[in-house]
Amino acid sequence: MTDLERLTPKQFELFQSFIYQRSGIKLEISKITLVSNRIRRRLKAGNFQDFDAYYRFLTSRAGTGELSAFLDAITTNETFFFRTQSHFDWLKNEYLPELARAKSDGKRTASVRFWSAACSSGEEPYSIAMCLAESSVLLRGWDVQILGTDLSESALTAAREGVYKRRAMQEMDAARIRRHFSEEADELFRLKASVAQMVQFKHHNLLRPLNEPPFDCIWIRNVLIYFDRESKAKVVEHLVQSLVPGGYLVVGPSEGLYDMLTMLQKRTPFLYQKPKKDAS
Numbered sequence: 001m002t003d004l005e006r007l008t009p010k011q012f013e014l015f016q017s018f019i020y021q022r023s024g025i026k027l028e029i030s031k032i033t034l035v036s037n038r039i040r041r042r043l044k045a046g047n048f049q050d051f052d053a054y055y056r057f058l059t060s061r062a063g064t065g066e067l068s069a070f071l072d073a074i075t076t077n078e079t080f081f082f083r084t085q086s087h088f089d090w091l092k093n094e095y096l097p098e099l100a101r102a103k104s105d106g107k108r109t110a111s112v113r114f115w116s117a118a119c120s121s122g123e124e125p126y127s128i129a130m131c132l133a134e135s136s137v138l139l140r141g142w143d144v145q146i147l148g149t150d151l152s153e154s155a156l157t158a159a160r161e162g163v164y165k166r167r168a169m170q171e172m173d174a175a176r177i178r179r180h181f182s183e184e185a186d187e188l189f190r191l192k193a194s195v196a197q198m199v200q201f202k203h204h205n206l207l208r209p210l211n212e213p214p215f216d217c218i219w220i221r222n223v224l225i226y227f228d229r230e231s232k233a234k235v236v237e238h239l240v241q242s243l244v245p246g247g248y249l250v251v252g253p254s255e256g257l258y259d260m261l262t263m264l265q266k267r268t269p270f271l272y273q274k275p276k277k278d279a280s
């Protein structure tokens with residue numbers, strides 16, 4: 001087997017630790033074939049002779065521009081609209097009415113901020129935006145802000161472009177698709193401006209604090225599965241810092257955070273609330 005076919009365990013270790021430092025993702029040796037295949041694509045794209053030459057470039061000053069494409073090749077950006085329907089049912093049927101009630105009771109102002117942390121190509125924050133658009137009567141006149149962030153520049157470019165294949169719409173019925181998308185050629189669907197303009201996107205690494213005012217509701221789903229506990233703890237610290245008192249954290253089914261959110265109040269298996277100031 002030549003160098004180009006598969007990483008040696010030693011080469012794997014080098015890439016593994018580089019990936020871990022940059023993203024928090026801890027890839028096990030059992031993933032050596034998968035990782036080799038993914039890195040090989042970057043070798044071909046840049047005409048590198050072997051894994052060692054590529055590693056030297058990637059970790060050099062000259063290789064800074066390659067980092068984003070490398071992490072894109074390694075990470076999984078797979079996502080779709082309304083993934084895990086129960087989370088969106090909670091948003092539409094419980095959270096939005098709760099916000100409207102709090103406003104009419106004089107307990108909050110007419111503004112709300114959402115953060116979709118690790119949003120990939122935008123399906124998650126746009127699904128949040130669709131729920132809000134569909135419930136516009138409840139929050140009429142509100143200042144609504146939805147931020148989507150991700151480590152992957154190419155995912156963010158796709159998110160800003162707002163054009164999707166039918167596969168991303170597997171959880172949406174025809175009426176919802178018609179309402180929010182216009183069909184382009186070849187089974188491609190463009191998100192309408194009414195929803196697209198509700199969401200802003202920004203590059204961000206979950207291992208670092210987000211430099212933004214706090215959010216009322218943060219979504220962290222289908223991203224932490226390959227993070228080790230130390231990295232998860234860092235991410236949790238940053239997320240909790242970014243939540244307002246009384247704010248909610250919506251957690252994906254595979255994050256593995258269940259014993260790491262003790263500073264929050266568990267509301268349902270996927271929903272955690274930061275204590276309100278007067279309750280703490």
Ligand SMILES: C[S@@+](CC[C@H](N)C(=O)[O-])C[C@H]1O[C@@H](n2cnc3c(N)ncnc32)[C@H](O)[C@@H]1O
Nearest residue numbers: 023077079118120150151152205206221222223
């Ligand atoms: C599978 S997608 C999840 C998308 C969406 N949240 C969902 O539930 O469908 C995982 C995303 O996490 C991003 N990601 C991985 N490590 C990250 C990090 N350290 N900081 C921010 N985003 C990261 C990847 O780029 C990828 O787009």
